[in-house]
Amino acid sequence: MRPGVALKPGTSVEEVYPLVEGANxxxxxxxxxxxxxxxxxxxxxxxxxxxxxxxxxxxxLDIEVDGGLGPSTIAEAASAGANCIVAGSSVFGAPEPAHVISLMRKSVEDAQKNS
Ligand SMILES: O=C(CO)[C@@H](O)[C@H](O)COP(=O)(O)O
Incomplete structure (x- = not known):
């Protein structure tokens, strides 16, 4: 089991620090x-x-992003440091879903190499 926590847009990032730094x-x-x-x-x-x-x-830390991710937004998320990507419409709506997944994977890997 791997515990995680989600942050809604209106919640500040500082709210999760105690959960990442806590005993569990x-x-x-x-x-x-x-x-x-x-x-x-x-x-x-x-x-x-x-x-x-x-x-x-x-x-x-594993940092996930969810919502509106696809070929036009992945670079921004990846360069900010996201390494887990949730994508719905951009993958399921693509003629070649595997191509979109591959493109996003490469974007994250490139950002990690350059960090
Ligand atoms: O369901 C939600 C938010 O609750 C979506 O964020 C999906 O998880 C991803 O959908 P796309 O934004 O990729 O279409």
């Missing part, structure tokens, strides 16, 4: 990049400050 720490933080509820919403780039703060503070 979470191993993943999900930064919601849309309001939770349904797929197909627009990526909120202003959430990348949370991702950057988490990556600077916790170099090996």
């Amino acid at each position: 720490p979470v191993e993943m933080v999900l930064v919601m990049t849309v309001e939770p509820g349904f797929g197909g919403q627009k990526f909120m780039p202003e959430m990348m400050d949370k991702v950057r703060s988490l990556r600077n503070r916790y170099p090996s």
